[in-house]
Amino acid sequence: MMYDSFSDKMSMRRTETGKFSETGQDMKISGSFMSDALQFNVATNYTEGKNAIFTINGLETERNTNNFQIDGVTFNLKQTFAAADGPVTVGVTNDxxxxxxxxxxxxxxxxxxxxxxxxxxxEEYHRDYKPLTDDQRESLSEKQQEDWEKMAKSGLLxxxxxxxxxxxxxxxxxxxxxxxxxxxxxxxxxxxxxxxxxxxxxxxxxxxxxxxxxxxxxxxxxxxxxxxxxxxxxxxxxxxxxxxxxxxxxxxxxxxxxxxxxxxxxxxxFTIGRNLNDVEEQIQRFQDRLTQIEDRYWRQFTVMEKAMQQANQQASYMMQQFGGMGMQ
Structure with a gap:
């Protein structure tokens, strides 16, 4: 919107160029302020936008802006040309x-x-830096853990x-x-x-x-x-x-x-993921095996403990019997 002090008139224009409406006006005004206070009358004081119409390589086309691209070439139309003016030659050079x-x-x-x-x-592989266990992590600071893991991961590729x-x-x-x-x-x-x-x-x-x-x-x-x-x-x-x-x-x-x-x-x-799954399954099977062995040892220990209790009871009984025989 612009005010012209010489003519004492207000004017308003679209930010876009070209013709946008085929059936009506490109600009519409609503409300009484624009029409009553500023005296805007679109019906009588309206200039319709126009598209740029041109022929390039024998093909007539049009754009709603003077700046456009065709086949990677940017065109910027500066003025109008009449058919009598003859064709305009466009030269393209490589950058x-x-x-x-x-x-x-x-x-x-x-x-x-x-x-x-x-x-x-x-990258050098540091064999002395093995992955940290949970107990080892507890004894190291965060910085020490980062330094250790950096050395442990070096040379993996x-x-x-x-x-x-x-x-x-x-x-x-x-x-x-x-x-x-x-x-x-x-x-x-x-x-x-x-x-x-x-x-x-x-x-x-x-x-x-x-x-x-x-x-x-x-x-x-x-x-x-x-x-x-x-x-x-x-x-x-x-x-x-x-x-x-x-x-x-x-x-x-x-x-x-x-x-x-x-x-x-x-x-x-993926391959490494499947290998990880296989390792986890092996670990689980090994843990299950350890649990079975532990259960077996506990059963054997329980049986042995009961046998020792029975042996102690028998020994105590025999000692009592021998002691009684000595007193007679």
């Missing part, structure tokens, strides 16, 4: 800096993942075949050429765009970027760079690196879920 930053972030994320997995499969296999698969995904029709005559390996493994073999296969070479590739053949990462196909060799990694990571996650389960899974739905 090389954004592509470079996305690839750089992709490589950094991959290197972080490599660090984490390598850290787990090479050392040389884990599943994680080592995932590392090997991801390295293969990166180094195997991308061979599909779209990449012919363009890039089919990361080294061609400046992405290679580090020279330090201790890094576990982390990647490094030759920024100048990567930027040159992006500016010279952006479609080739995109296909190298996002190319699609039925076979492994036809898929881009990002698609290969997605498939490999999903496959690894499925294997992890099969072994370790999800947060909502029951023990019967």
């Amino acid at each position: 090389s800096d954004a592509v470079f930053e996305n690839i750089k972030k992709f490589v950094e994320t991959y290197n972080t993942l490599i660090d984490e997995i390598n850290g787990k499969v090479t 050392r040389r884990d075949t599943m994680l080592q296999g995932a590392l090997s698969t991801m390295r293969t995904d990166f180094y195997s050429p991308v061979n599909n029709g779209e990449s012919a005559g363009s890039f089919n390996q990361l080294a061609q765009i400046g992405i290679t493994t580090t020279k330090n073999y201790m890094s576990g296969g982390k990647l490094e970027i030759n920024e100048a070479k990567l930027k040159e590739a992006i500016e010279g053949d952006p479609a080739g760079v995109e296909n190298l990462f996002r190319g699609d196909g039925e076979g492994y060799g036809e898929k881009g690196i990002a698609r290969r990694l997605t498939d490999s990571v999903n496959s690894t996650m499925d294997s992890i879920y099969e072994r370790a389960g999800r947060a909502t899974a029951t023990n019967q739905q």
